[in-house]
Amino acid sequence: xxxxxxxxxFDLISYFDxxxxxxxxxxxxxxxxxxxxxxxxVGDRLDEIRIDLVLHAxxxxxxxxxxxxxxxxQQHQALALVLGNGDHKGLFVITDLSSSGRxxxxxxxxxxxxxxxxxxxxxGQLAPAPRPxxxxxxxxxxxxxxxxxxxxxxxxxxxQGLAQAVSQVKTVVGQVRTVVxxxxxxxxxxxRDPLSALGRVPDVLTDVQTxxxxxxxGVGRLKTFIQPFSHLAxxxxxxxxxxxxxxxxxxxxxxxxxxCTLDNVADKLGQAADTIRDIDNNWPDRxxxxxxxxxxxxxxSILE
Numbered sequence: 001x002x003x004x005x006x007x008x009x010f011d012l013i014s015y016f017d018x019x020x021x022x023x024x025x026x027x028x029x030x031x032x033x034x035x036x037x038x039x040x041x042v043g044d045r046l047d048e049i050r051i052d053l054v055l056h057a058x059x060x061x062x063x064x065x066x067x068x069x070x071x072x073x074q075q076h077q078a079l080a081l082v083l084g085n086g087d088h089k090g091l092f093v094i095t096d097l098s099s100s101g102r103x104x105x106x107x108x109x110x111x112x113x114x115x116x117x118x119x120x121x122x123x124g125q126l127a128p129a130p131r132p133x134x135x136x137x138x139x140x141x142x143x144x145x146x147x148x149x150x151x152x153x154x155x156x157x158x159x160q161g162l163a164q165a166v167s168q169v170k171t172v173v174g175q176v177r178t179v180v181x182x183x184x185x186x187x188x189x190x191x192r193d194p195l196s197a198l199g200r201v202p203d204v205l206t207d208v209q210t211x212x213x214x215x216x217x218g219v220g221r222l223k224t225f226i227q228p229f230s231h232l233a234x235x236x237x238x239x240x241x242x243x244x245x246x247x248x249x250x251x252x253x254x255x256x257x258x259x260c261t262l263d264n265v266a267d268k269l270g271q272a273a274d275t276i277r278d279i280d281n282n283w284p285d286r287x288x289x290x291x292x293x294x295x296x297x298x299x300x301s302i303l304e
Contacts, residue, residue, distance in 0.1 A: 004292075005092070005119075006079035008068055020050040046121040049081070049092065055113040062113040066099055069117065073097055078122035082294070091122035165221035166294045169243065172214040173290065176250060179207050180280050183253065187273045190266040198265045201257055208254040212247060219243045235293045242286055249276050
């Protein structure tokens with residue numbers, strides 16, 4: 001699982017051993033003469049989340065990462081919690097942090113630490129971000145001049161559009177993953193039951209035709225955010241050629257499946273599986289990069 005709390009990216013420092021979330025509601029009890037009391041809804045309680053972490057020297061510096069978590073707690077700031085799927089859980093403060101050393105070297109340096117992190121929903125609202133200076137200086141301009149100034153000001157695309165683009169790409173990537181899994185399954189099936197495998201090939205081709213336009217459109221939308229948001233360039237630029245290559249590979253795979261017959265379906269499915277082997281081998285890197293982009297968009301860190 002991947003998540004980010006403020007600027008602390010859990011996937012880079014640790015792995016989740018468990019995530020527990022608590023939510024509830026409060027009710028006031030009103031007594032009644034001669035009858036049972038009645039309840040009246042007062043309001044929802046603040047959400048609470050507990051995360052069990054394991055920090056290990058194999059992929060992080062346990063002491064340093066504990067210090068980052070302690071620093072975030074001591075700053076008493078509300079931090080955005082975003083899961084790797086782009087789900088923005090809300091603003092949370094760190095209310096409790098405990099840790100236990102499980103392994104150390106001969107010099108006393110920690111090699112493995114188990115930590116428990118307790119978060120509580122902030123509930124309030126953060127101070128609004130300052131408005132662009134331009135909006136505070138043009139109020140006295142004539143309307144014609146104002147329109148001209150705003151038109152040439154180069155305002156950036158809205159972040160909601162970025163979130164939609166990321167969501168579209170994530171959806172299409174999920175469709176491509178289904179196609180890849182189906183081809184791998186059919187390759188094995190064709191050795192045992194060529195007729196059944198042949199009957200499922202048209203469905204795979206249909207899925208490819210559905211995924212390709214969405215992948216192309218989603219990548220095109222992501223590219224529009226590279227120049228306006230310079231902070232996103234390092235995240236989006238590596239993704240664009242990867243997804244473009246993915247589109248080329250599943251296109252080539254679909255072509256290799258054309259003309260399937262009972263006699264050649266096993267060979268063609270084997271060729272198709274070879275064509276998309278790179279896609280199948282590189283899911284973790286692509287998923288992580290896309291998750292980072294979703295998280296950065298959700299927490300608005302690209303405006304910093």
